[in-house]
Amino acid sequence: ELTPEGLKRDAEVDRSRSIASRTGQRMNVMIGVLLVLALTYLVLDRFVLAPSRSAVPQVAGPASETTDATPVAAKAASPIAAKSIAVLPFENLSADRDNDYFASGMQDMILTKLVGIGDLKVISRTSTQKYTSRPDNLRTVAQELGVATILEGSVQKSGNAVLINVQLIDAASDSHLWAEAYQRTLDNLFGVEGEVAQKIADALKAKLTSAESLSVARVATRNPAAYDAFLKAEYQYEQARESWNTEDYRNAEAGYREAIALDPDYALAYARLAYGMLTRHWFSTGLSDEEMASAKAAIERALALEPDLPEAHLAQGFYDYWGFRRYDAATVQFERTLALAPNNVQAINGLGYIARRTGKVEQALDYFQKALTLSPREAETTSSLGETYAMLRRYAKADQYLSRALAIAPDDANSKDLLLQVRLFGSGDSTAAREILRQPPDWRFDAMRRWGGDVYFVVNPRVYPDLMDRRFDAAVRAWDAAPVATDEDRLAARVARVVIRIVAGDAAPPVAECRELDAQVRDGLRSQPESLGLLQLASWIDVCLGRRAEAVATAEKAVALLPLSKDGYFGTNQLSGLAQIAAHAGATDRALEVIRQLLTMPAGTLMSIGRLERDPVWDPLRQDPRFQALLKPGSQETEDAAHG
Known part of the structure; x- marks a missing residue:
């Protein structure tokens, strides 16, 4: 004062x-x-x-x-x-x-x-x-x-x-x-x-x-009003970065656009606008084709104004990576960013993410450790290390880093979800997992409905401990009380309740409701035929309606859209979803084939012997001797699996 x-x-x-x-x-x-x-x-x-x-x-x-x-x-x-x-x-x-x-x-x-x-x-x-x-x-x-x-x-x-x-x-x-x-x-x-x-x-x-x-x-600019608008946008972006909330991201984007309107030659504002939009695309609500084109135009304008602007090359790298999974092109841009700004943590993390998605998981650990020296108290980097250890099924190490990330940023939704997975699927400790959910839960509807694949994402992390503990009625009640606010949220809630009943083994699935949901989901797929989230919902509705072959075919389509060759990290999520659908559709051989494949891969965030033992989603396979053999010590699970 x-x-x-x-x-x-x-x-x-x-x-x-x-x-x-x-x-x-x-x-x-x-x-x-x-x-x-x-x-x-x-x-x-x-x-x-x-x-x-x-x-x-x-x-x-x-x-x-x-x-x-x-x-x-x-x-x-x-x-x-x-x-x-x-x-x-x-x-x-x-x-x-x-x-x-x-x-x-x-x-x-x-x-x-x-x-x-x-x-x-x-x-x-x-x-x-x-x-x-x-x-x-x-x-x-x-x-x-x-x-x-x-x-x-x-x-x-x-x-x-x-x-x-x-x-x-x-x-x-x-x-x-x-x-x-x-x-x-x-x-x-x-x-x-x-x-x-x-x-x-x-x-x-x-x-x-x-x-x-x-x-x-x-x-960067000599326009005081543009500079002021830019600083406000940066402040709003930091809020969005913690909340992962779509509206917070949009507020920041509006601020960057205001700065650009006041100074059309403000290269840094163009670069930060593009980066903010791409962050929203990856972590919150996917960009439309028009929005993606707008982000690209902002990057091109920034580079035209300042060819050596590190933030513009960083945005271009994430445009290639988050927008199109063009890993080689993104790597070039991240390396260029580091040549211009050697302390840029986002670029180092970007190289780590790419290493992870191209199957070089140990190399990814090296990148994240390097980033941690420049950002020792950053939740994102700390969480990335924990997630990577979880992929390798080194769950004790994963729990350590993810807990540390939450100590740094207690409201970080991504770290909460990852630690929940580690405790549910790694250690099998649902009591410890529930500790993470004591705060008012963030359902992250936008993110969950985009990812598809594993049933974990359709049931929702907020509900999965009840599913793992076979408290199926409690899981349904949790969805009844969920803060759904949009038509998309309501669709997700209805399908989730159906899936919970299927996993619970209800003798009489809600066929009439599934027919109604089928019409809604198919209508969505007509306009978004490659939506992994909608394909996930469609495959479970096919199971509900007894369309077993169609259910497996739909899950196979999702795998084909995101194969391991395109994404060695999140492609495993689609494979896990396929194994679950195949199990419930009676395609036991295909389910076991995929499970064996995942157990030999760094896919520990979703596939582990501990989860196979406890998760009711695998109940249709439980009596098969081949499935039981997978649960024995010395099965095909990678050596890190039981060693934390």
Whole structure:
């Protein structure tokens, strides 16, 4: 807060002397005085506050606690590079809390510049966001993040006036390496992030190539309204990234489009718009052909404006990967991104995802471990490691990393679903699995109906523990209470209840309802003939109606649409779904053939001996001696299966 003595944290202010209510009115007048006071404050912080900060033993906030959630990379005693830095969240000192986006955006823009400096190790934004702006024990924070230096900052914005304070701190000695205050207006704010990045590089004696120097100095836009709209869009995107909610993604996209409308030459806004759309496509609601074309056009415009823009090459890589599974083309773009921005975690993760989908699962682990050194407290990378260990049926390791991901981001829906699978299908512990669902459940209807394949996705992770425990009535009741809001949601709920009854072995399946559902699903397939989700529903409805050959043929079509040669990761999901349909359609030989195949592959998220033993979906095969042989020790399951 702004006080008569200068800038102070709220906790230091005597409330009787607070002048927050007058700050907004006087900001433009006092900004010059504030600059002097801010510099004085930095000196005081260096010689007065720093020693007291070192003396405080506790760590501020849960994100700083050394628990099992602390990444292995942070716990290891490996030497810390001198030219390494983490940028902590910038503190919003404005009276208006609506300016949080601006403080967040300044941190993000500085990071964007630093990531492109190859001589530095730069920790990703997602690993620093859970920390306070000014943690009490800076040394502990630096150790957790694996860095030698920390950048702290604050932003005070009122009207057109902006005051930005930054200080680079050596974590071992808690001493300042460099500090500066920037007094600007919105009209001449452009380039501050580049100035800060260059000063940091100078302080750390980092050597920049000529291309890196040009990139650091480049100004993305000189339109203040466009810049403001962009920062708001980035803030909204971060919210979408945590919620995986379609509307949150769309809100961010609208912000990027506003920035582009204000500055048609804003290359970074085009690149981020495309990346946001592609993220929505992969994790939430699939893009239409028109939307995919729009994303491609945005990438092309960004590259036309700035051919060496790392964010544009990153977006192109995910366009090839998420849009069309063109792995070779995507790999080229991710490698180009890393050539331009060596600390770009998304590009490293992208290479890991591709390695996983092309069957190079051990190589994928190497990529994710590398990403974890740059993002030790990021849920996505930590979760990806856990998921990859689950694929290899190293379930104890998978549980460790997925639990860690949820300690970092407790609301991360994807990590919840993956940990649920590990505990249900790996350890067979439905009680431990239910612990994950204590919070109000996120049904993720959009994602579930797109994936198809395994019955796990049509029944829904929120309900599957009841199915595994043969509490079929409870599973149906859960769907009765599900928050369905659209026609698609209602269709999913109705089919799920039918499938639960089929798996339960009900003697009289709801044939009349299945005929009605059949008409709806077939109508959907006429307009979306390659929808994996609709093909999944159609195959189960065929089983309900006694159309056994058609059921297997429909499941085989889904496998043909996403063969292992096209997707060695999610193609296993379609194979698992085929085995389940074949089992319930009386095609026992085909079911057993596919199960044997999956047991010899890195398909542990869905196929394991533990699941075969317990899951009622396999009951039609349970009395077959060939199936029973698969459950014995030394069967064809890969060697990692029972070893955690």
